[in-house]
Amino acid sequence: xxxxxxxxxxxxxxxxxxxxxxxxxxxxxxxxxxxxxxxxxxxxxxxxxxxxxxxxxxxxxxxxxxxxxxxxxxxxxxxxxxxxxxxxxxxxxxxxxxxxxxxxxxxxxxxxxxxxxxxxxxxxxxxxxxxxxxxxxxxxxxxxxxxxxxxxxxxxxxxxxxxxxxxxxxxxxxxxxxxxxxxxxxxxxxxxxxxxxxxxxxxxxxxxxxxxxxxxxxxxxxxxxxxxxxxxxxxxxxxxxxxxxxxxxxxxxxxxxxxxxxxxxxxxxxxxxxxxxxxxxxxxxxxxxxxxxxxxxxxxxxxxxxxxxxxxxxxxxxxxxxxxxxxxxxxxxxxxxxxxxxxxxxxxxxxxxxxxxxxxxxxxxxxxxxxxxxxxxxxxxxxxxxxxxxxxxxxxxxxxxxxxxxxxxxxxx
Numbered sequence: 001x002x003x004x005x006x007x008x009x010x011x012x013x014x015x016x017x018x019x020x021x022x023x024x025x026x027x028x029x030x031x032x033x034x035x036x037x038x039x040x041x042x043x044x045x046x047x048x049x050x051x052x053x054x055x056x057x058x059x060x061x062x063x064x065x066x067x068x069x070x071x072x073x074x075x076x077x078x079x080x081x082x083x084x085x086x087x088x089x090x091x092x093x094x095x096x097x098x099x100x101x102x103x104x105x106x107x108x109x110x111x112x113x114x115x116x117x118x119x120x121x122x123x124x125x126x127x128x129x130x131x132x133x134x135x136x137x138x139x140x141x142x143x144x145x146x147x148x149x150x151x152x153x154x155x156x157x158x159x160x161x162x163x164x165x166x167x168x169x170x171x172x173x174x175x176x177x178x179x180x181x182x183x184x185x186x187x188x189x190x191x192x193x194x195x196x197x198x199x200x201x202x203x204x205x206x207x208x209x210x211x212x213x214x215x216x217x218x219x220x221x222x223x224x225x226x227x228x229x230x231x232x233x234x235x236x237x238x239x240x241x242x243x244x245x246x247x248x249x250x251x252x253x254x255x256x257x258x259x260x261x262x263x264x265x266x267x268x269x270x271x272x273x274x275x276x277x278x279x280x281x282x283x284x285x286x287x288x289x290x291x292x293x294x295x296x297x298x299x300x301x302x303x304x305x306x307x308x309x310x311x312x313x314x315x316x317x318x319x320x321x322x323x324x325x326x327x328x329x330x331x332x333x334x335x336x337x338x339x340x341x342x343x344x345x346x347x348x349x350x351x352x353x354x355x356x357x358x359x360x361x362x363x364x365x366x367x368x369x370x371x372x373x374x375x376x377x378x379x380x381x382x383x384x385x386x387x388x389x390x391x392x393x394x395x396x397x398x399x400x401x402x403x404x405x406x407x408x409x410x411x412x413x
Contacts (some may be wrong), residue, residue: 024084025403032360032391035382038342042376043273043336045264047064048256048313050326056221058083059375060237063156065217069233077220084231086216095206097164101171102202108175109195119322121183126174135173138166156238165365173278212347224248252322254313256330261294263309265334267291273331274311281328285316288332322401337374340381347392348372357386358393360406365393 064086068308071083142162149159179192227245231237254274258266272286298308311331315322317405348370355372358365370385386392393406400406 024052024225024369027363027395028365028397028400029409030358030360030365030396030400030407031394033344033347033394035343035386035388035390035392037339037388039336039338039379040340040342040374040376040379041331042374043331043333043334043339045329045331046257047326048254048274048323048330050322050328051253051255052247052324053251054222054224055227055245055324057242058221058244058246060086060218060219060241060243061239062086063069063160063238064218066231066233066235066237069229069231070369071226071229071230072226073226075226077224077226077246079220080224081218081220083220083226084218086218086237089095094160094164097168097204098202098391099189100169102199102206104196104267105175105195105198105202109192109199110318111337113352121180124180124183128173128180129392131173132171132399135166135169138162142166154219155236171198181213189373218243220246222248247324249324252315253325254287254315254328254330256311256313257298257308258311258332260307260309263291263311270319271333273333274313274315275329275331276326279321279328280319284319286313287316287328288312289314315379318325335374340373341383341384341386341388342379343382344394345375345378345380345397349396358396358400358402359386360393360408361392363405363407365396365400365402365404 005279043126046106066084067087068085069078069083070081070085077083096347145154145162148154149156174194175198224246225248227247230241231243237243266288268288268291270288272288273283274286275283288311292310295304295307295309300306311332343357348355350356355370357368357370359368360366371383373381373383375381391408393400
């Protein structure tokens with residue numbers, strides 16, 4: 001009898017050992033993560049473009065041939081430094097023409113005081129008739145050339161030459177008329193006034209041309225860097241031609257177009273993180289300094305029309321490698337928590353609309369309701385339901401149930 005009881009005891013012990021061994025082998029392997037304390041930030045992420053605060057395009061204010069270019073793209077220049085010089089020969093020629101006309105008018109003015117015979121009168125009448133025909137033809141040509149100028153077929157200088165020729169012929173007719181009047185009767189005060197008026201008009205035209213002499217040298221409006229140049233030696237420019245673009249690289253900022261649904265969480269003074277891994281820019285600090293008052297429409301990369309508002313961001317850190325036009329990733333911080341309990345977002349799931357996690361308690365999965373706070377970059381702040389050091393199960397398997405035996409696998413934070 002005692003032998004039978006001994007055998008039964010041995011079998012019972014072996015059964016218990018076998019049960020525990022089988023339970024250990026049937027434990028569900030899970031990935032665990034230890035709850036820790038840290039900081040978490042919630043942000044709005046957008047793309048921003050580097051802009052330059054002071055930028056200006058230098059335009060030509062008169063026509064001419066480019067004779068000298070003193071700069072190249074990328075050069076740093078000082079305010080007042082000469083950048084480009086145009087040929088002033090055309091202007092000097094026009095001044096000489098007007099000076100010659102002025103000399104001729106003075107000579108005729110003197111001759112007007114002398115008596116003229118009938119033969120001279122007939123001669124002047126013939127000259128006047130011939131000049132009026134020439135003037136009529138010049139007027140026709142001038143009108144046709146004006147149309148070519150408007151179409152861009154001829155240069156402004158070519159049209160200016162025709163205009164000066166037309167005006168010269170008008171002046172010549174006026175002089176002949178004056179000669180005729182003087183020939184028919186002694187010089188009067190009116191004729192004298194007309195001569196004086198002609199001389200004054202020529203003086204004003206000469207003065208106007210001379211006042212533009214300095215405009216043939218274009219200078220830098222401020223200290224800065226040359227971004228682009230649209231001219232070369234020998235090229236011809238018209239008034240309004242953009243010849244040089246420059247800016248001051250010492251004051252760069254970022255422009256970012258923010259969705260209207262996000263702009264309400266952002267204010268002037270909001271901190272910003274600036275990054276671009278391709279450029280080696282990581283965790284650079286910035287600050288929102290301006291939010292524009294008006295929204296605008298913008299088509300997204302997916303072809304969707306969106307309402308956005310422009311924001312300006314000051315770059316707080318010094319970056320020598322930045323250039324206008326670079327695209328950067330900006331993260332505008334809208335919420336930040338320090339000493340928060342944190343877990344990965346894939347540890348959480350919902351039951352009847354409430355957040356839960358599985359916590360490992362002595363090798364067993366325990367279901368725990370939790371309350372979450374800030375969510376950011378796949379991390380979640382836990383307000384209640386967990387403590388530091390507890391381990392939660394990541395991406396729990398559908399087979400996992402509360403009370404189930406689990407086996408932890410290593411997880412590298």
